[in-house]
Amino acid sequence: MGGSQRVTLKDVAAASGVSRATVSFVLNDDPNQTISATTRERVRQAARDLGYVPHGIARALREGSSRIVVLNIDLQLEGNYSRSYIRGLDNELAAHDHVLLVRHGHSAPRSTQQILDAIAPRAVLRFAQPYLAGHQPTAEDWKSGFAGHAALQIRYLADRGHTHIAMALPDEEFPLTEVRLRFAHATTDALGLPPPTPFVVPRPREAGTAAVRAFLAAHAAVTAVAAFDDDIAxxxxxxxxxxxxxxxxxxxxxxxDDTEYGALVTPALTTVHIDAEAHGRLAARAALGLDAGGITRTPGRVLVRDSA
Structure with a gap:
């Protein structure tokens, strides 16, 4: 075959000596067709030898959608959690013959719709959408989900005798700020502590220093800070x-969220590390309408260093 010519079902059929319909049945693993194991292997080998790749648009027309899942993620939410989440989502989709397309940052509605119309995705996900939509955490969420990860900070500080805790927040508009504050309040309530006092640590460096100076002058009782993320810390x-x-x-x-930069400063930053691969795999199963059995979420953990 010429290097620029696309291999088709007709080519695979000719190479394996069967009809195009039989090739389609074999490559789509149609369970309703009785085709011998020998013929199935001959077709698959021909497809491998020829380098056949299914035509996504044609398959989308047959199935009603492509085998592409789109994930939209805000730039501010990129970090260790999102990287491991995307890795799990991608791996699980690949295991079920689907492809992940990640779109970072804000996009105009028109351009977004153009992309969706062109690829006809199986599903469109937004990172952290359940929490952004007001999802109330379950007992499992408090154990190994976002709520539990947020609570780890407060509980770690409380276990070390801190009773007056502040929450350091970004000056930018972050999608999950209100959710994190809500989880922090729920945790201090459960521990019988005063609610965490929020304050903003802005950029640039001089502005951040001025903000911390003013905050400490006005809140002398505060002895510990739980930061929104490693950057704010x-x-x-x-x-x-x-x-x-x-x-x-x-x-x-x-x-x-353990961005790894915290290990390079002095004092080294104590932080919360989260492995979210299982969360991504669960999201993939949900998007494909598959059972979530056999996937266990791993609770986050505190990486104890020098700053707390």
Whole structure:
């Protein structure tokens, strides 16, 4: 075959000595057709030898959608959690002969619709959509889901004797800020502690230092900070350094999502590490309408370093 010519079902049929219909039945693994094992293997071998790739548009017309699943993710939510989630989602979809397309950041509705019309995806997902839509966490969520991961920060600080805890937040509009605050409040309530005091640590460096200075002056009882993510935690540590203070002696600081940069600073950042591959696999099963049995979510864990 010429290098630029697409191999078709007709080519595979000719090479294996069967009809195009038989090739289609074999390659689509149609359970309703009685085709001998020998013929099935001959067709599959011919397809492999010729480098046959199913035509996605034609298959979409037959099945009503393509075997593509689209994931939309906000740029602010990229981190260790999202990377491991996407890895699990991609691997599970691949195991069921589907392909993942990830779209990062904001896109105009018109361009989004053009893409969806062109590829006719099996499903369109938005990262963290259940929580953004007001999902109430279940007992399992508090054990090994987003709620439980957020609670890890507060519980870790409380176990070390901190009773007045602040939540350091980004100045940008983050999709999950309100959700994280809600989970933090629920955790302090369960522990019998005062609700966490939120404050913003903005960019650039000078602004972040000024914000931390003003916050500490107004909240002398606060002894620990649970940061929205590692980026905000590192801004807080930098501000403490600029103010001549240290962590954890003057203020304990714990990050979230283990971006790995926290291990490179002094003091090294204590943070929450989350392996979300199972979460991605569960999302894939749900998108394909498959049973979720056999997939177990792994609870997050605190990486204890020097800052808290």
């Amino acid at each position: 590192l801004r807080t540590l930098t501000a403490l350094h600029d103010l001549g203070l240290s962590a954890p002696d003057d203020l304990a600081v714990i990050g979230y």
